[in-house]
Amino acid sequence: MTDSSDQIRALVPTTLARHISRRGFLTGLAAAGAIPALAACGGSSGSSGSSGQPSASSGPASSGPAQLGSSLSVYTWGAYDNPKTFTNFTGALGPKVSISSYDSNPEMIAKLVSAKGTSGYDIVVPTGPYVPQMAANHLLMELDHAKLPNLKNYDPAYLDKPWDRGNKYSVPKDWGSTGFVYDTTKITRPMKTWNDFLAAAQNEASGQTSVLDDPDEFVGLYFFAHDMSWTTTNQSDLKKCQAFLVDKLAPHIKKFDAYPGSGGGMPKGEYTLMQAWNGDARQGFLAVKNASQYKWVLPGPASHLWIDNWSIAAGAPHPDAAHAFINYVLDPGHSLLEIEFIGYNTAIVGTEAKAKAAGLKYLDMIYFTKAQVAELQSGAVNSATQTHVSILNAAKAAAAG
Known part of the structure; x- marks a missing residue:
């Protein structure tokens, strides 16, 4: 007990x-x-x-x-x-x-x-x-x-x-859930998945990408892109996640930003690509001068349901x-x-x-379709949670370096 x-x-x-x-x-x-x-x-x-x-x-x-x-x-x-x-x-x-x-x-x-x-x-x-x-x-x-x-x-x-x-x-x-927003004048190809996000972050949006300042959402980038359970406690999977996020992705990250929309980053044009919660992203669309320049994506194959x-x-x-x-x-x-x-x-x-x-x-950013909701996954408090914190901290150090 x-x-x-x-x-x-x-x-x-x-x-x-x-x-x-x-x-x-x-x-x-x-x-x-x-x-x-x-x-x-x-x-x-x-x-x-x-x-x-x-x-x-x-x-x-x-x-x-x-x-x-x-x-x-x-x-x-x-x-x-x-x-x-x-x-x-x-x-x-x-x-x-x-x-x-x-x-x-x-x-x-x-x-x-x-x-x-x-x-x-x-x-x-x-x-x-x-x-x-x-x-x-x-x-x-x-x-x-x-x-x-x-x-x-x-x-x-x-x-x-x-x-x-x-x-x-x-x-x-x-x-709500987690997705991303991108500048269509700088990323001209279609963006639909977390793999698209990771690819663009390391290419067209290198140095102009923001990710959420949240350990679970951050590791979710890797696990959702690989169609794996993001609440896994498997140490081998967590090590692979850390190797990718810290060694490969972090050098391309401009900022760990919990609020790229309402916090001003998007309205100020600071980012080309932003991981964001849907409500915050919507605030960005409401504040930006040329909303048609940006596109919101609730990506596959899965994302977070909180x-x-x-x-x-x-x-x-x-x-x-x-x-x-x-x-x-x-x-x-x-x-x-x-x-x-x-x-x-x-x-x-x-x-x-x-x-x-x-x-x-922007009601599509509030009311998702049944198909979209079916792809969302809840989080968990488990033995991997502190590992997520360590991965985020290591990625921040690598990005700053």
Whole structure:
């Protein structure tokens, strides 16, 4: 039987030495000794500069219905929700919402572990593979589905995932994938696969390529291109992956950039070829002067499927308000506000038609076809995760050299 402390050590890194990107949900996981180190820095802030504690309200004060109370505390990724969602919720149902942010799943988990059920947070937003270990270590409260009638609005394809059968502890917030964008004026041949990406990176886009500053997405370049499981723990395969990415690809990389779209690299014309998450890539298309110059590709033969989730923290002081908020955002109309802001699919049926009617652009970067979704693969937290971190660090050193 696995000791619970071993499970926690697998979830929380020994150190968060580098800034962990929004989608870097497996970054920096390391071995033993994690809890003492992170318990001491549990108050570290997220990207928004929050103290990590419930902070200023995003909506007007209201006493709200008695059963919901007057407040709700949400602990989530920085800039990951439409502010209108919170103000509208307060106006409709009463609880005043406070927001605190974090940069990674490990940071959020460390805070909950150190608080031992007294964090003061109601809602947290873990990525799928973290849910089972968090539940096993009593960091999450079981959801009361009777208080979530809008569960009926979900596309069932995104429910009942292996990490949370029956959605006992989590329901989808949004989901996305990883692809690439290229400048068609500099790469004139058709680009459809990860092999195309790797070939162009070493040729037409040499020195003008950005890759995600995320260890799992980075090693995914190799494994997806070779049509291999990207969660493999086979040491021989991992060594071959490292040899290619560090020795052959890294010298051609201009930058490890988690946000080439919204971060400004694409709008400024800094790159010819960019590995990117679909929502961030869409932000780049919205910001660039000549969008027709670029093309987005969700490449074959496979790519990443990630799902972030609404969950309620164990010891949540306002569980009824938390259920009410989650149910609120599962309404298609309210969900559309989130999609408009973040550019990721919320898995709520009916939002695509509403998005079209609202005139949202680049919907193909939000709503994938069934064939595309069928090729996506989930990630995992396993014994290879730290190896991924080592490969990324070695590649950075090689690129800098």
